[in-house]
Amino acid sequence: MSAEQSLPHHRLPPDALAELIRGEGGPAALDLLLRAERSRRLLLLRMLDDTTDLGPAWDLLSAAQQHHPTAVNDLLMYPQTGMWLATTLRRLRGKEPQDEPPLWVVLGHFAALAAAAALRAKLDFAIQVPVRHGRVPLPTLGCAMLPVSEPWATATVRSRSGQTVVAVPGCEVAVPTDPGTAGPGWHPLHHVSVGPAERRLETVLDDVDPYRTYPRPTEPRPLSEETAAHWRRTLERAWAVLLRELPETAAAMRSGLLSLTPTAARERFRPRSVSAGDAFGGIEASEPDDAAQLAATLVHEFQHTKLGGLLHLAPLLTPAPEGTGELWYAPWRDDPRPLEGLLQGIYAFAGIARFWNAHRVAPSAHSPLAHFEFALWRAQTATAIEQVHRHPRCTPLGRALLVALRDQCAQWLAEPVPKEPLALARLCADDHAARWRAHHRRPPAAAVRAAVHAWQRGASGPPASLAAEPEVVPDPSARWLDSLAVLVRYRLSATADDRRPDAAATEVTGALSGDALLAAGEATAARHAYTAHLKAEPEAAGAWAGLGRALAAENTEPTAAHLLSRHPERARAVHQALLRVTDSPPDPVRLAAWLGSPPA
Incomplete structure (x- = not known):
């Protein structure tokens, strides 16, 4: 292939790259990462199409693309779609457990994606989709609940003249004209909008997509209205904290925080949160103790999102020599970590230190605790960086990132903190x-x-x-x-x-x-x-x-x-x-x- 025929590459301009290696990155940098992620998703979808026959679902998705390209793009960029694509390709290559759900259910999720796209495009269609323990999730829309006793079965999604049903023999559930509203047997996805109009965060609380939990999928578990309302209120307060104290980060989150998967509360001061490079823009988080903890969690996982997007464009480390199993001390983990995992943690906890440094001077902050968190995480991040900032596996970009974060930690370590914390x-x-x-x-x-x-x-x-x-x-x-x-x-x-x-x-x-x-x-x-x-x-x-x-x-x-x-x-x-x-x-x-x- 000649140079003129070669495919274009995504490139980060120097200013956006400089922001990201400092652990920052505003809306413009996020937009570049999102564009690159879209191309990656399209390539993964093409790989899947080359590997297996996607059948009528491919035709339906293509028709939806012609009628409503925005709807298809939204589905393509939904974090759970990325997770499903990567999981399915690994499953087909034997790199994922081959147990439940059956492979036909995993592949059948594409039909559910196509149905959701067609429904949003207001097409007439009929297509078979998987039933998972009596539930039929339609990504970005919601979930139909059917009286099916088998763990894995099929249902038909059928739409005519704007009337949509999800049906199995002897029972059908009507999808409301507005799928965001509840109906008999229909559980809508919780769309959330918080903050003032000009700085509003619009995201979803995803409790039904099987690929909303990382790294392993789980079956739909709809939230109660009371629990969903509690999450909305806490997110509203957390968003106010971020708008006030980290406005540039909040501005980037408006385009890059695409879904939030709530899980049950854990022990106090021990929240659990997860994100995945394959699910750009998705966060799984346990119910927080308070708004400040949720704000810190969002910053933490958004750091992973940004670094994951950067890693899809350029490596920070060279491959480890065969047979080596180097493990390192990660001050935020119980277990020793490989270099790749330590680098992820360094980037994430630099964001945590930045958050607490801003939050500790806020009038509403619980200052002794906030000062403690800042002092702890600046020290822990610096400790991790000192172990590896000259590691020979670092690429020039990896070295630049660690040098930038090391310099930032040095500045933080020079900042005064009250004696007791x-x-x-x-x-x-x-x-x-x-x-x-x-x-x-x-x-x-x-x-x-x-x-x-x-x-x-x-x-x-x-x-x-x-x-x-x-x-x-x-x-x-x-x-x-x-x-x-x-x-x-x-x-x-x-x-x-x-x-x-x-x-x-x-x-x-x-x-x-x-x-x-x-x-x-x-x-x-x-x-x-x-x-x-x-x-x-x-x-x-x-x-x-x-x-x-x-x-x-x-x-x-x-x-x-x-x-x-x-x-x-x-x-x-x-x-x-x-x-x-x-x-x-x-x-x-x-x-x-x-x-x-x-x-x-």
């Missing part, structure tokens, strides 16, 4: 890192054996070999490493008469009694609680790390505190090895002090 943020950042090391770092086995022998013979310190770089070995039991930070959030948001640490500990899954005491500033009591816990459960990684933080706060055993704060994995490994050879394990503080002594 700053100290608590440092405590929580150090604690999370220590807990992660205690779980996932493994000192060399030979060095641990040598340390046991040295201890038993009364050597003045451990062998030098114990200081060798420990291996990263993922520990599947590592969970709730953020417990101390959650407890601190309880402390900072509590009223003066509601700060009993034992009360907060009962609310936080995974929290130890020592964690609650440490979060309350009771270092000596926390030390006693951690040592008692280790006597009962010597392998408890969190107790080893927490003991280090308690000793540091108490300032009575500096050598032991330093060792447990920096290298709790050494104490844990040597203590466990000693348990295997003696009936009287050493005192944890005494052992940590010995391990922190100069090598013998």
Whole structure:
């Protein structure tokens, strides 16, 4: 193919690219990403058409395109359409689980897309679509509910002269003339419009599209009207926060936040949210504690959306050499992460730090908590960047992005934060890192054996070999490493008469009694609680790390505190090895002090 015949490429001009690598990006940059995403969806659709016979659904979609191209474009750009396309192609290539739903149901979703397009184009048509556990979702419109007992079946969507029904033998559901209104057996998609007219966010609360949850599809679960109304009110308040404090981000969200999938509330201060590169513009989020938390969640996942769009245009990393499995510390995760995942987190949490920096000075903010969040996430993002900003797998664009975010973090780290939230943020950042090391770092086995022998013979310190770089070995039991930070959030948001640490500990899954005491500033009591816990459960990684933080706060055993704060994995490994050879394990503080002594 000659240069004149080559396909055009999407390109980001320097100013838009500069915005995105700084973690920003206004409406113009988002528009460029959306155009590129549209081309990508069209290519995926062509690949699917080349792979399988889409039959009458293709013809119906083509007819809808001729009559109402905007409707077809809206369906094409709907986040769940992108997720379905990518999932289906992976399924056809054997790269997705081949269990339920059956492949014919997965492929049949295209017929539901075509039916939705034809209905919006006001065409006369009839087409068979899948029934999923008694429900027939029509993307961007709603869901018909039918008395079908089989998990997977078919129904006919039929439209004549503006009258549409979804039918199975013996039953049919009429789709209202305005599909956005409820009717017998018809559950409409919740369209939401919030904010002033000139800065309005228009999106949907999607509770019915099977591909609204990421990365695995789930069956429709319609929200109650009460729950949907609660989400609308919370989104209204969150949007007001974003308009006031991050107006440029909000302006970009107006074109790039296309759907929000609500899920059930989780434990306080532990929201869950998900987005996917294949579902550009879609966010799945648990019911938030408040509007500020939802605003932060929207920023977080919108960062992933922007980075996903950028990655569809240019790589930030070169492929990993075959056979390598490098894993890194991500300060917002319990588990070690590959470089690709860490980069995603860095970009997302830079956005979180930016949000809290703006929110902490707002008149309506809960300032101590907001200051804490800013101080914590600027530090955690900087920690992650320092690990990898010179990594050899970074492309020039990847290096530029990390340098820009590193410079931004340096500016944030220079900003003043009040004393108490700053100290608590440092405590929580150090604690999370220590807990992660205690779980996932493994000192060399030979060095641990040598340390046991040295201890038993009364050597003045451990062998030098114990200081060798420990291996990263993922520990599947590592969970709730953020417990101390959650407890601190309880402390900072509590009223003066509601700060009993034992009360907060009962609310936080995974929290130890020592964690609650440490979060309350009771270092000596926390030390006693951690040592008692280790006597009962010597392998408890969190107790080893927490003991280090308690000793540091108490300032009575500096050598032991330093060792447990920096290298709790050494104490844990040597203590466990000693348990295997003696009936009287050493005192944890005494052992940590010995391990922190100069090598013998």
